[in-house]
Amino acid sequence: MMMDDDALDRALAALPLDGPPADLQQRILARTVYAPRAAFRGWELWFIAIAAALIGWLGWLVLSAPHAQERVADALARLIAVSGLDSMSTVLWLAAGVSATWWIVQLSVPDRRRRIEVR
Amino acid sequence: MGLALALEPPPVAPAPVEDQALIAATLAGNGEAFGELVGRYQRAVYHLAARTLRDATEAEDATQEAFFKAYRALHSFRPGAKFSTWIFTICYRLCCDRLARRKRLSGDELPDRADPGAGPALLAERNDEARRLRAAIDLLPEKYRTVITLYHLQGKQYDEIASVLNLPLGTVKTHLFRAKEQLRKALTT
Numbered sequence: 001m002m003m004d005d006d007a008l009d010r011a012l013a014a015l016p017l018d019g020p021p022a023d024l025q026q027r028i029l030a031r032t033v034y035a036p037r038a039a040f041r042g043w044e045l046w047f048i049a050i051a052a053a054l055i056g057w058l059g060w061l062v063l064s065a066p067h068a069q070e071r072v073a074d075a076l077a078r079l080i081a082v083s084g085l086d087s088m089s090t091v092l093w094l095a096a097g098v099s100a101t102w103w104i105v106q107l108s109v110p111d112r113r114r115r116i117e118v119r
Numbered sequence: 120m121g122l123a124l125a126l127e128p129p130p131v132a133p134a135p136v137e138d139q140a141l142i143a144a145t146l147a148g149n150g151e152a153f154g155e156l157v158g159r160y161q162r163a164v165y166h167l168a169a170r171t172l173r174d175a176t177e178a179e180d181a182t183q184e185a186f187f188k189a190y191r192a193l194h195s196f197r198p199g200a201k202f203s204t205w206i207f208t209i210c211y212r213l214c215c216d217r218l219a220r221r222k223r224l225s226g227d228e229l230p231d232r233a234d235p236g237a238g239p240a241l242l243a244e245r246n247d248e249a250r251r252l253r254a255a256i257d258l259l260p261e262k263y264r265t266v267i268t269l270y271h272l273q274g275k276q277y278d279e280i281a282s283v284l285n286l287p288l289g290t291v292k293t294h295l296f297r298a299k300e301q302l303r304k305a306l307t308t
Contacts, residue, residue, distance in 0.1 A: 003303045011252050011306075012271050020165035021179060028157050028183050032190040033150030 138202040146193060153193075157186055160203060163272050164210045170268040171214040173257060181217060185210040207269065207283045218261065255305035263298035270295055 003011075040048070062068055084090040136155070144152035164185055169178035188209050189196075196205060256267055269280045281291045 003306050005299065008299055008303055008306075011248060012267070015249055015252055015271060017162050017166040017272075018169040018178075020161055020182065024165065024179060024182060025154070025157050025161055028161065028186045029150070029154055031183060031187050033145075033153050 139198065142193060142196055142202065153190060156202065160206055164206055167207055167210050167268055167272060168214055170256065171211065171261070171265050172217060177217055181210060181213045184213050201279065203273065204279045204282055211265065211283055251306060255302050258305065259298055259301055263294055263301065266291060266294040267298040267302065
């Protein structure tokens with residue numbers, strides 16, 4: 001005897017679903033919400049890779065040019081002369097400034113408003 | 120006191136949280152909300168994958184991948200859409216990719232029609248109605264098998280089925296009609 005449409009619908013509705021493995025939910029969550037965060041995002045990796053490639057390419061251009069070493073040394077010497085770094089007093093003042101800045105950054109000044117609230 | 124006790128409403132179970140609220144909570148960084156979504160739909164998604172692929176291991180992988188993709192693309196989920204339809208769509212596309220890969224690797228054609236040789240013998244061995252029905256569904260061609268599986272999962276929401284399969288509504292109805300016809304024939308023997 002041919003099964004009618006309603007009987008087939010009832011049989012389909014009563015059909016139990018295939019049971020997934022017991023640990024499937026845990027595996028899904030381990031891959032999604034509990035997955036360790038990547039150190040860099042995709043675009044950050046692209047940015048770093050492109051920047052590294054550009055720096056490498058520029059470095060290669062500079063170093064492969066004729067008399068590159070002399071030119072680089074000459075440019076560095078001119079830079080030092082222009083900035084005054086060849087003078088001992090300039091270097092000393094610069095070192096003093098850098099160390100003072102570093103010490104100021106390390107200091108922790110108590111918050112005045114907070115002190116008043118505590119009283 | 121007694122009256123107050125008598126009038127006290129019986130404890131009511133808290134209403135289930137809507138899928139939309141769970142999605143919003145997940146996007147806000149609540150991992151447990153996504154766990155709740157997975158708990159709600161993993162069985163249905165696995166069932167769809169298992170019926171479509173007819174391979175338990177591949178179905179597991181496809182289910183994992185479907186939820187992984189859904190999690191990654193959750194920000195693009197359209198408010199107002201049904202999460203079930205969305206996750207079924209992702210799962211079905213993954214299953215189609217796997218079937219296509221399987222076809223490429225084996226060089227075999229996808230089974231486009233029922234296997235006439237294995238059917239009656241296989242069905243004869245299975246007396247239980249559910250097992251017979253399951254076996255009959257397994258023997259359906261892939262397109263009918265998926266339609267009948269989604270009909271089983273989503274009921275008479277033909278537009279949702281059409282959306283998952285990316286087919287016109289009329290085609291879904293035709294596939295469903297033919298699938299049911301083949302099932303009835305298989306179960307009548």
